[in-house]
Amino acid sequence: MDYAVQVDQVSKSYGHKAVLDNVSLQIREGQIYGLIGPSGAGKTTLVKMLVGMERADRGNVTVLNETMPNLELLQEIGYMAQSDALYAELTGEENLSFFAALFKLGKTERKRRIAYAADLVNLSGVLNKRVSAYSGGMKRRLSLAIALIQDPRILILDEPTVGIDPQLRLSIWSELQRLKEVEGKTIIVTTHVMDEAGRCDVLAMVRDGRILTSGTPQELMAHYGASNLEEVFLQAGGIQV
Numbered sequence: 001m002d003y004a005v006q007v008d009q010v011s012k013s014y015g016h017k018a019v020l021d022n023v024s025l026q027i028r029e030g031q032i033y034g035l036i037g038p039s040g041a042g043k044t045t046l047v048k049m050l051v052g053m054e055r056a057d058r059g060n061v062t063v064l065n066e067t068m069p070n071l072e073l074l075q076e077i078g079y080m081a082q083s084d085a086l087y088a089e090l091t092g093e094e095n096l097s098f099f100a101a102l103f104k105l106g107k108t109e110r111k112r113r114i115a116y117a118a119d120l121v122n123l124s125g126v127l128n129k130r131v132s133a134y135s136g137g138m139k140r141r142l143s144l145a146i147a148l149i150q151d152p153r154i155l156i157l158d159e160p161t162v163g164i165d166p167q168l169r170l171s172i173w174s175e176l177q178r179l180k181e182v183e184g185k186t187i188i189v190t191t192h193v194m195d196e197a198g199r200c201d202v203l204a205m206v207r208d209g210r211i212l213t214s215g216t217p218q219e220l221m222a223h224y225g226a227s228n229l230e231e232v233f234l235q236a237g238g239i240q241v
């Protein structure tokens, strides 16, 4: 079995606060894997470990069979953080060019990737505007385009569609689906949006630094005898519905 990501008995504390507690999971290549759970559950900390931005206190994280953190792997991991890390004084295009230049891309390929990523998130018409004049949703869209810029094998998206209107959210999800199906990308998303959770192949419910349960959306609904994922989410968290 080919796993893009393996997390093995990982724990992490900040000071005295345990944020991840003995977490294990496997993500198959070519899967959309969703992490859902309440605010503060540890989702961001977990995805930061997959990118190599945080180190586990105990346990092991492997991405594409390499132990993380590993700088070499950044070419293969596109990461969209929860808060946008953009250069406000530069234009959208300059931001894309800046991040594209960090990766091994030829000049023509770089141009092609910038045009593709900008088009995907509907920013082609405003690429010459400074980011300081972008709305919150536009900044999220630019961050998503940056995550895709080097054509990575793995996309890690921390709440990618917050602040994005429903129409564009749909088109982003259909592109994520295409990237999975046609290009075989592995996509890991954190989300609070149940409709998005339902589009994942596998979901893990995270709470208090632990994975309470995981499975396909259908498996989880069957397991909890629930008619929708919102109910699963509440029941997994111990709330009677």
Ligand SMILES: Nc1ncnc2c1ncn2[C@@H]1O[C@H](COP(=O)(O)OP(=O)(O)OP(=O)(O)O)[C@@H](O)[C@H]1O
Pocket (backbone or CB within 6 Å): 014, 019, 037, 038, 039, 040, 041, 042, 043, 044, 045, 046, 082
């Ligand atoms: N650098 C840090 N230093 C200290 N505590 C931290 C740090 N980063 C995260 N935490 C704490 O770890 C816990 C888990 O945070 P994390 O951001 O991983 O949760 P989350 O599930 O992503 O939440 P949200 O859905 O709100 O983004 C929280 O209690 C948070 O306050």
